[in-house]
Amino acid sequence: MPAKLYKKDVSPPARAAIMACEIFNVPVEMVDVNLLEGEHLTPEYLKMNPCHTIPVFVDGDFVIHDSHAMLMYFADTYGNNSPLYPKDIKQRTLINQKLFFNDGVLFTRLRIIANPAFVHGVKGVTKMQLDNVQETYDFLEAFLSRHKFLALDHITIADIAAYATVSMFHYIVPLDTNKYPKLAAWLKEMEKQPYCQKYNAAGAKAFGEYMKSVTETK
Structure with a gap:
């Protein structure tokens, strides 16, 4: 199964993660979270992210719920020593x-x-x-x-x-x-x-x- 990015486009951290997925060609399925209907407060979502924030990146049993950590991870995993996050x-x-x-x-x-x-x-x-x-x-x-x-x-x-x-x-x-x-x-x-x-x-x-x-x- 492909990794999933749970997001809402109005959210700056979510947009940063989405842009990073595009830049680093991360194979991921985008999943919109309806905040008004409380989808971020369901037991299933809270199991992924007790902080009930967006975005959340899920790849099997590997979960990241901070956008800055996602950007670092995407760059290191898919960036091939990209100048966007160099090894120096x-x-x-x-x-x-x-x-x-x-x-x-x-x-x-x-x-x-x-x-x-x-x-x-x-x-x-x-x-x-x-x-x-x-x-x-x-x-x-x-x-x-x-x-x-x-x-x-x-x-x-x-x-x-x-x-x-x-x-x-x-x-x-x-x-x-x-x-x-x-x-x-x-x-x-x-x-x-x-x-x-x-x-x-x-x-x-x-x-x-x-x-x-x-x-x-x-």
Whole structure:
């Protein structure tokens, strides 16, 4: 039986995993999870992932329920020493550093805004939340002042993971391209990648349209 990726296109981590499957030619069956109907809370799903998050990658009795771990695994298993996740230990450490930044800062700040809206129907965004998004722009601009991409001077899996998240921030806080030229250039470069156009654009837009309807400052 083929491996399965349980996903929802509106989810940034899921989109990152889907793009990685495309990039590394991972033989996998995509399975949509209906969150509104609680499919992520069924006993079967909780057995795979007690955290009831998406995505989840299942290959026989091997299960991964973190998108960053998936990107690392796909690159190592199917990437053939791809420059997206090279074997060089220092380069890999720089990539890992930005993967952890996406997980601990970028996605965490997005989730704090998005979860109340999607899960509980809460409307409005606080000034602190908006300031936190603005601060992420400062961080990213600083990183991109050192390299063309987040970790190195070429695209890596850190860019794939972060782009899936950052591509939705402008729906909450519009990006000032004059203030953040390097971030704007990075977003434009990522946007034109075929896998981003194919697997990220529609999900990000759906998220953005919903968030714009509920994110009036409170």
